[in-house]
Amino acid sequence: MTSHQWALRESYTFDRNVIAEIRRAANTGVYRIRGFGAKRVLPTLDDLVFLGASMSRYPLEGYREACATDVIIGERTAENPVKLDIPITIAGMSFGSLSAEAKEALGRGASSVGTSTTTGDGGMTQEERGHSSILVYQYLPSRYGMNPDDLRQADAIEVVVGQGAKPGGGGMLLGQKITERVAGMRTLPEGIDQRSASRHPDWTGPDDLEIKITQLREVVDWKVPVYIKIGAARPYYDTTLAVKAGADAIVVDGMQGGTAATQDVFIEHVGIPTIAAIPEAVRALEDLGMHRDVKLIAAGGIRSGADVAKALALGADVVSIGTAALIAIGDNSPEREDEYRELGSSAGYWEDYQDGTDPAGITTQDPELSARLDPVIAGRRLANYLQVLTLEAQTLARACGKSHVHNLDTEDLAALTVEAAAMAGVPLAGTSWVPGRSDRY
Amino acid sequence: MTATFDLASSSVRDLNQALHDADRGSFHIANPRGAHAVAAGITSEIAVQIDGSVGYYCAGMHQRGAVHIYGNAGTGLAENIMSGSVHITGNATMSAGATGHGGLLVIEGNAGARCGISMKGVDIVVGGHVGHMTAFMAQAGDLVVLGDAAEDLGDSIYEARLFVRGDVASLGADCVEKEMRPEHTERLTQLLEASGLDASPADFARYGSARELYNFHPDDIDAEVAAAKGATS
Ligand SMILES: Cc1cc2nc3c(=O)[nH]c(=O)nc-3n(C[C@H](O)[C@H](O)[C@H](O)COP(=O)(O)O)c2cc1C
Numbered sequence: 223m224t225s226h227q228w229a230l231r232e233s234y235t236f237d238r239n240v241i242a243e244i245r246r247a248a249n250t251g252v253y254r255i256r257g258f259g260a261k262r263v264l265p266t267l268d269d270l271v272f273l274g275a276s277m278s279r280y281p282l283e284g285y286r287e288a289c290a291t292d293v294i295i296g297e298r299t300a301e302n303p304v305k306l307d308i309p310i311t312i313a314g315m316s317f318g319s320l321s322a323e324a325k326e327a328l329g330r331g332a333s334s335v336g337t338s339t340t341t342g343d344g345g346m347t348q349e350e351r352g353h354s355s356i357l358v359y360q361y362l363p364s365r366y367g368m369n370p371d372d373l374r375q376a377d378a379i380e381v382v383v384g385q386g387a388k389p390g391g392g393g394m395l396l397g398q399k400i401t402e403r404v405a406g407m408r409t410l411p412e413g414i415d416q417r418s419a420s421r422h423p424d425w426t427g428p429d430d431l432e433i434k435i436t437q438l439r440e441v442v443d444w445k446v447p448v449y450i451k452i453g454a455a456r457p458y459y460d461t462t463l464a465v466k467a468g469a470d471a472i473v474v475d476g477m478q479g480g481t482a483a484t485q486d487v488f489i490e491h492v493g494i495p496t497i498a499a500i501p502e503a504v505r506a507l508e509d510l511g512m513h514r515d516v517k518l519i520a521a522g523g524i525r526s527g528a529d530v531a532k533a534l535a536l537g538a539d540v541v542s543i544g545t546a547a548l549i550a551i552g553d554n555s556p557e558r559e560d561e562y563r564e565l566g567s568s569a570g571y572w573e574d575y576q577d578g579t580d581p582a583g584i585t586t587q588d589p590e591l592s593a594r595l596d597p598v599i600a601g602r603r604l605a606n607y608l609q610v611l612t613l614e615a616q617t618l619a620r621a622c623g624k625s626h627v628h629n630l631d632t633e634d635l636a637a638l639t640v641e642a643a644a645m646a647g648v649p650l651a652g653t654s655w656v657p658g659r660s661d662r663y
Numbered sequence: 664m665t666a667t668f669d670l671a672s673s674s675v676r677d678l679n680q681a682l683h684d685a686d687r688g689s690f691h692i693a694n695p696r697g698a699h700a701v702a703a704g705i706t707s708e709i710a711v712q713i714d715g716s717v718g719y720y721c722a723g724m725h726q727r728g729a730v731h732i733y734g735n736a737g738t739g740l741a742e743n744i745m746s747g748s749v750h751i752t753g754n755a756t757m758s759a760g761a762t763g764h765g766g767l768l769v770i771e772g773n774a775g776a777r778c779g780i781s782m783k784g785v786d787i788v789v790g791g792h793v794g795h796m797t798a799f800m801a802q803a804g805d806l807v808v809l810g811d812a813a814e815d816l817g818d819s820i821y822e823a824r825l826f827v828r829g830d831v832a833s834l835g836a837d838c839v840e841k842e843m844r845p846e847h848t849e850r851l852t853q854l855l856e857a858s859g860l861d862a863s864p865a866d867f868a869r870y871g872s873a874r875e876l877y878n879f880h881p882d883d884i885d886a887e888v889a890a891a892k893g894a895t896s
Contacts, residue, residue: 250881365762365781368743370704370724397878409764409783409802410821414877419800423780424739424758430719433699434739437720440679441704 243486254486255394257575257585259387259478259523259545264495266478266523267532269642270635271651274621282620289616290626293540295517296378296447296470299439303470304356304378304447306540307336308612309627310530312604313475313521313544314360314380314451316342318395318404319482319575320548321592322349323600324584327551329353330597331604335612340380340542343393343418345407346372353597358449361438363392364418366408374442380449381435381469383422383460386479386522389453389493393418394483398578401587428463435468449473454499454522455492461506465516473542474503476522480545482585483576496522496533498645504537513537514628527614534615535630536646550607551600552582667691670698678702685709695721697737702730705747722749725766738775741768744785750858757794760787763804769858776813779806782823788858798825799835807854809862817870821877825870826851828862837876841869 232238246254275281282289296303312332317325319342330353332339338356345367351357359376361368373379384390395404397413405412425434435448447470452460454476464472476496481489500520507513520538524530525546533541545553554562556569561581565574575585583595619627622634636651637643643650644657654660668678671694682690682705689710695701699718702711702725709728713721716734725744732740735753744763754772761777763785770778773791779798792810799815801823811829818835824847825838834840851864 249883249885252879252881365743365783368762369764370706370726370743370745373724411877414821415879419781423761423777423799424720424742430738433719437700437703437723437739440675440700441724443680443683444676 255396255483255576256486256489256573257480257482257484258489258573259480260490261573262490264478265497265639265641265645266495267497267529269497269639270532270637270646270648272528272531272535272618272622272634273636275623280623282623282625284617284620287620288625289620291612291616293517293628295449295540298515299444299468299470300378300447301443301445302377304338304358306338306356308608309534309540309615310524310608310611311337311358311519311540311542312339312547313473313479313542314340314342314358314382315482315544315548316344316393316395317347317350318342318344318399318408318587319585321583321586321595322347323592323595323597324548324551325350326353326597327595327600327604328547329357330601331547331551331608332356334601334605335608337608338377341376343382343395344404345369346375347407351375353601360451362418363420363422364408365423366410366418370441373438376442376446378447378449378471379438379442380451380473381431381438382451383464384451384453384455384475385481386453386475386477386493386496387481388484388488389455390420391484391488391492392420394576396483396576396578399576399587404587428467431463431467447471449519451475453477453479453492454494454496457494457499457502458506461503461518462510465507465510465512469516471517471519471540472503473519473521474499475542476500476520478523479521480548481575495645496520496524497536497642500533500536500538501645501647507537514539527611527616528618530611530615531618531627531630532635534619534627535632535634537631539628546607547604548584550604551584552595552603553580553584555582558582665689665691667693669693670695670701675699675701679704682709682711695734699737705730708747716753725749735772740770741766741785744768754791759789760785763787765804767854767857769860771860773810779804779823782806786854786857788854788860790858790860792829795832796835798823798838801825805850805854807851807858807867809860817872819876820870820872822872824850826854826867827870828866828868831868831870834870837873838870839873841871843867843869 293306333355339354340358358378362382395416449471450464450469451473477493517539519540520533521542558581580586583592635648686707692713695715697718703723705728711730713732718737720739722730722741727747730749732751736755740755740759741749742761744766746766748767750769757775758777759774760768762781764783768787771790776794778793782801784803788807795813798817802821808827812831814832815835817838
């Protein structure tokens with residue numbers, strides 16, 4: 223090699239993944255479908271920091287002083303509001319996309335720390351009802367397995383309008399996972415590549431949704447709260463309309479939100495990041511004078527107690543997790559490295575939830591694979607993980623002098639990037655500048 | 664004994680609570696005046712007669728009982744019906760019988776758009792015409808239409824069976840006309856009888872899924888090229 227020869231130079235525009243995707247598309251003629259969430263670099267809650275107590279703020283003692291974490295949802299309307307001990311819930315993930323063992327593990331883990339799990343696109347299984355002390359029942363466009371008897375067994379109802387991974391898109395479950403039981407629950411032929419509806423079949427706008435929510439309340443005799451879940455696209459308007467429609471809680475799922483199977487082009491290119499979505503939803507609630515009355519549940523890329531505390535400081539009441547919970551119970555575990563390699567991936571990279579080949583036995587309907595997941599052990603792992611998230615959030619709240627995690631607010635935050643400052647509406651660190659809201663440095 | 668609820672003076676909430684608490688008997692509802700969610704969520708074998716027109720989601724999520732409406736209905740009549748029967752003498756607006764899992768819905772008049780959308784086992788008989796996108800994504804159950812069907816009948820249909828006596832403006836994606844075999848005529852005869860509507864099964868055509876959209880059909884040019892190379896080497 224002569225000294226003037228260039229090193230191999232990868233194009234930023236046509237990098238190796240772009241080239242691989244063009245080749246894949248040229249070979250198959252169908253779009254790429256995968257699981258997991260957005261993998262591209264996005265502004266995240268990592269771009270915010272807590273300021274902590276100092277001369278002008280007084281901290282609470284880290285270990286001794288109480289810092290409460292409880293939340294009540296639906297007091298205004300429901301005879302039996304949802305009472306959570308911690309402000310972290312398990313997001314809706316269907317039986318079908320997940321194995322029965324995984325659903326059981328999620329139920330066990332969440333129940334042991336006093337929080338809820340959620341059904342998904344495909345209805346309720348008695349296993350998950352049995353293992354979840356608080357179970358939220360999703361009411362989705364497909365209405366697969368929608369049964370009023372199950373509705374009446376639920377502790378809350380979540381009307382799903384959209385999901386962060388695919389605002390505007392419907393669910394998907396590929397043929398490999400449509401086993402006899404899954405097909406039976408969804409009234410579909412076995413082995414089809416199932417694409418769920420993206421619109422509800424019997425209401426078309428917020429005025430209709432308001433009537434629909436009243437009907438749901440009538441059917442369950444006004445016993446349980448009703449949530450509305452939206453994919454973060456236009457969270458200010460969607461939150462406003464969800465309040466108008468009568469929701470007790472609004473779930474806002476940012477574009478990082480995980481999925482069991484969605485077109486890659488949707489996962490990476492539709493919706494806005496969680497850090498941008500929460501403040502818009504909060505602004506809508508504040509404009510209506512409903513902040514804290516109607517609860518805000520934020521989701522999409524929540525991984526740590528720091529994320530939890532930051533989401534709450536931005537004004538959310540609760541966060542919800544999907545992917546992190548799956549990782550806690552064993553998804554992408556390095557112990558299965560050899561098998562991930564056989565699947566052409568590696569532990570920490572695997573994203574093919576749609577395939578049903580999960581070596582960890584979580585996102586599969588193959589009984590041999592799912593038998594690998596011990597729901598009791600996995601449930602304990604999830605409980606530990608949820609406990610750590612809670613302890614971390616509490617420790618940060620105490621450092622900011624707060625005796626309830628909900629007392630955290632945007633005053634406790636600074637942003638590390640101009641983008642995060644603009645999206646989150648908090649000052650750029652070291653300045654008092656909030657782009658778009660103040661011109662003062 | 665028949666209990667009467669006059670919705671001019673009592674609330675839908677009180678009515679529905681009484682219907683949910685009842686395990687037998689018959690109920691007469693007067694002056695519904697377009698109220699929503701009337702008689703939604705019935706679970707027992709009660710008989711309910713409604714005199715007048717109702718709003719959205721009347722008899723929604725219905726189980727076991729029999730509801731008879733003398734009037735017209737708004738959106739989502741008998742949506743997600745599980746069992747039992749719902750019968751209306753007039754017209755039903757959009758999404759009648761949507762996502763129904765079982766039972767029988769009879770509409771003597773016309774049904775609007777999306778009748779039987781995502782139906783999952785319910786049987787629906789419509790005496791008049793049905794609107795566009797009827798039986799969209801219909802999964803299971805039988806839909807009988809004595810009149811005409813508007814555009815895009817049975818779009819993206821799965822295993823539901825559609826029987827139409829009149830004209831079909833157009834069929835939706837993956838919906839095709841199919842042969843009427845004896846078992847279909849027999850089923851249609853039963854449904855017409857159960858509905859109390861008069862028509863000859865011989866006058867109907869059957870529509871259902873071509874099943875072309877059930878799976879993705881990925882190409883694999885690489886494999887083809889490799890195989891061709893293997894064959895020539
Ligand atoms: C395996 C899997 C299955 C999911 N299934 C559903 C579903 O049935 N309904 C739904 O509303 N969201 C579904 N989601 C999205 C989650 O409810 C939630 O919005 C998302 O996972 C939150 O983002 P996170 O994964 O980054 O925590 C699913 C997510 C995953 C990972």
